[in-house]
Amino acid sequence: MSGDTTRVSPARMTLAGLILALVLLGLVGLSIGSSGWQSPWEASTNVGLSQIVWEIRAPRTLGAMLVGALLGLGGAVAQGLFRNPLAEPYLLGSSSGAALGMALMLSFGMPDALISSTVGRMGLTGVAFVGAVSGVSLTLMLARGAAHTMRLLLGGVVVGVVLGALTQLLMVWSAPAWRIMQAFMLGHTALLSWQACGVMAAVLCLTLPVAMVLSRVLDALSLGEDVARTLGIPLGLTRAVLVGVLALSTGAAVAQAGLVAFVGLVAPHLVRSRAGARHGALLSLSTLMGAVLLAAADVLSRLVLAPQELPVGVLTAVLGGTYLLWLLHRRRA
Amino acid sequence: MSPMLQARGLQVRFGERRVLNDATLSVKAGRWVALVGPNGAGKSTLMRCMAGLLKPAAGEVTLQGRRLSDWSVRQRARAMSWMGQDVVADPDMSVRDAVSLGRLPYQGWLGVAGERAVDRQAIEQALQDTDMVWASQRSWGALSGGERQRVSLARALAVQAPVMLLDEPVAHLDAPHQRLLAQVLRREASLGRSVISVLHELPLALQADELAIMREGQILTQGARDDPSVHRALESVFDHAVAITRVDDRWVVLPQF
Numbered sequence: 076m077s078g079d080t081t082r083v084s085p086a087r088m089t090l091a092g093l094i095l096a097l098v099l100l101g102l103v104g105l106s107i108g109s110s111g112w113q114s115p116w117e118a119s120t121n122v123g124l125s126q127i128v129w130e131i132r133a134p135r136t137l138g139a140m141l142v143g144a145l146l147g148l149g150g151a152v153a154q155g156l157f158r159n160p161l162a163e164p165y166l167l168g169s170s171s172g173a174a175l176g177m178a179l180m181l182s183f184g185m186p187d188a189l190i191s192s193t194v195g196r197m198g199l200t201g202v203a204f205v206g207a208v209s210g211v212s213l214t215l216m217l218a219r220g221a222a223h224t225m226r227l228l229l230g231g232v233v234v235g236v237v238l239g240a241l242t243q244l245l246m247v248w249s250a251p252a253w254r255i256m257q258a259f260m261l262g263h264t265a266l267l268s269w270q271a272c273g274v275m276a277a278v279l280c281l282t283l284p285v286a287m288v289l290s291r292v293l294d295a296l297s298l299g300e301d302v303a304r305t306l307g308i309p310l311g312l313t314r315a316v317l318v319g320v321l322a323l324s325t326g327a328a329v330a331q332a333g334l335v336a337f338v339g340l341v342a343p344h345l346v347r348s349r350a351g352a353r354h355g356a357l358l359s360l361s362t363l364m365g366a367v368l369l370a371a372a373d374v375l376s377r378l379v380l381a382p383q384e385l386p387v388g389v390l391t392a393v394l395g396g397t398y399l400l401w402l403l404h405r406r407r408a
Numbered sequence: 409m410s411p412m413l414q415a416r417g418l419q420v421r422f423g424e425r426r427v428l429n430d431a432t433l434s435v436k437a438g439r440w441v442a443l444v445g446p447n448g449a450g451k452s453t454l455m456r457c458m459a460g461l462l463k464p465a466a467g468e469v470t471l472q473g474r475r476l477s478d479w480s481v482r483q484r485a486r487a488m489s490w491m492g493q494d495v496v497a498d499p500d501m502s503v504r505d506a507v508s509l510g511r512l513p514y515q516g517w518l519g520v521a522g523e524r525a526v527d528r529q530a531i532e533q534a535l536q537d538t539d540m541v542w543a544s545q546r547s548w549g550a551l552s553g554g555e556r557q558r559v560s561l562a563r564a565l566a567v568q569a570p571v572m573l574l575d576e577p578v579a580h581l582d583a584p585h586q587r588l589l590a591q592v593l594r595r596e597a598s599l600g601r602s603v604i605s606v607l608h609e610l611p612l613a614l615q616a617d618e619l620a621i622m623r624e625g626q627i628l629t630q631g632a633r634d635d636p637s638v639h640r641a642l643e644s645v646f647d648h649a650v651a652i653t654r655v656d657d658r659w660v661v662l663p664q665f
Contacts, residue, residue: 305484
């Protein structure tokens with residue numbers, strides 16, 4: 076059908092553009108270090124550079140993409156699930172819940188070797204997941220559902236502040252938690268390892284297909300809960316699975332990179348005009364856009380204060396916060 | 409003939425307020441029933457109970473002779489289509505996409521099977537029936553209130569279910585589109601479907617096969633559109649602000665100021 080072709084085409088072009096941007100950002104990410112630009116092709120003849128590229132820059136660059144992808148996916152799921160264009164993991168209390176879960180686990184004193192191992196990463200992802208589910212549930216309880224934007228935002232702010240304060244309290248109480256959580260609270264990509272990439276890739280391989288299978292549920296939900304029910308959607312079950320997808324993707328991202336704000340808000344908005352309202356396209360493009368955004372932020376964070384680094388979470392908070400203000404202003408207008 | 413959809417002795421309370429008080433309604437196959445009554449009579453609550461969206465405290469709803477609770481969610485979605493008062497969608501959603509969701513119950517578990525030729529036919533037919541073909545690629549956010557109403561109606565029509573429940577389907581509709589709606593609902597009934605629609609527009613309600621008059625959570629009377637006892641009940645529930653009278657060969661509603 077001609078109508079379908081005109082709608083699908085921009086989505087496919089965006090898909091191609093985002094994949095190209097990811098490849099380019101990947102190459103740039105492999106090339107930029109504390110001492111400036113070094114071509115990764117030189118690594119074949121330079122043992123020291125080879126080690127830097129494959130043990131630091133490559134996992135960091137790929138990790139940034141995976142964190143962004145998970146947050147982009149989480150944002151698209153949250154906005155569809157709660158039928159609210161301002162819903163995102165950070166604003167829903169999901170991220171702060173995940174951070175509190177991690178702080179709780181770290182406060183019991185996990186050895187460094189265990190934290191950096193795959194098992195330790197999975198454990199942290201698990202507690203971050205439980206924390207994220209609890210954070211979202213608290214926000215929804217306070218906001219009495221997700222129908223009212225301002226109530227949802229206020230609920231998310233309250234939960235974020237309270238859970239954030241509890242996290243700080245744990246950090247003050249426990250020296251090991253303080254040391255590790257400090258970097259996490261600012262959102263950092265510098266410490267991402269291959270193990271972290273492995274955990275995030277596994278979570279993305281699980282959550283993205285599940286979200287895609289439920290994409291028509293999200294489409295139906297946009298017509299309201301009553302209509303979705305009468306279209307044969309088992310709302311209780313599918314909503315629980317979608318909250319699980321949101322919490323697992325947020326938990327996995329926060330457990331590896333800490334609090335990275337607003338990527339989940341911005342990514343779906345940037346692709347919405349190209350993807351339309353069909354969640355099948357929106358979820359995949361938003362995931363890719365999140366990856367592009369955080370890979371770009373990671374590169375910027377290395378360049379802005381070079382040779383020092385700006386925590387990537389600070390950068391996304393400044394840029395994303397500005398975007399949120401603009402979005403709120405536009406909605407009022 | 410056994411009823412297609414039947415509500416028996418439904419009771420619903422919201423806090424202290426008794427919204428449905430022994431409400432009983434029966435709709436046969438091939439009939440269009442207009443549910444009419446003053447504000448707060450319990451019409452929407454009764455519709456929600458019949459759609460399975462609200463569980464009554466007492467009483468039961470049967471669909472094709474089986475209790476509603478005995479139907480699986482998907483079976484019920486194919487047997488009964490719904491259009492509520494709240495007409496919402498994603499502002500970026502195209503008209504066609506919104507209407508296509510009506511075919512979801514036929515597209516495998518959670519709609520994963522995708523659209524088939526029969527689905528496309530049903531969607532095109534529904535768009536034609538509601539005079540929305542011209543806007544099929546327009547986004548929801550660019551539509552007027554009446555156009556959104558017609559898209560929602562098209563989505564309900566696309567289900568092609570044996571029973572249609574429509575809560576105020578003509579809100580925001582202009583006169584030509586009200587007439588179009590009456591023609592479509594009459595045609596649906598002639599195809600053997602049962603249509604129950606809440607209507608505040610009494611001239612339109614008098615086009616239905618039957619009227620069910622509701623007050624204070626009860627169906628006062630249900631009968632054919634030319635039944636004088638139905639007309640008297642209608643005048644009574646609206647405090648004689650209207651009078652039903654015959655002009656030439658049709659029943660008309662006269663305001664009584």
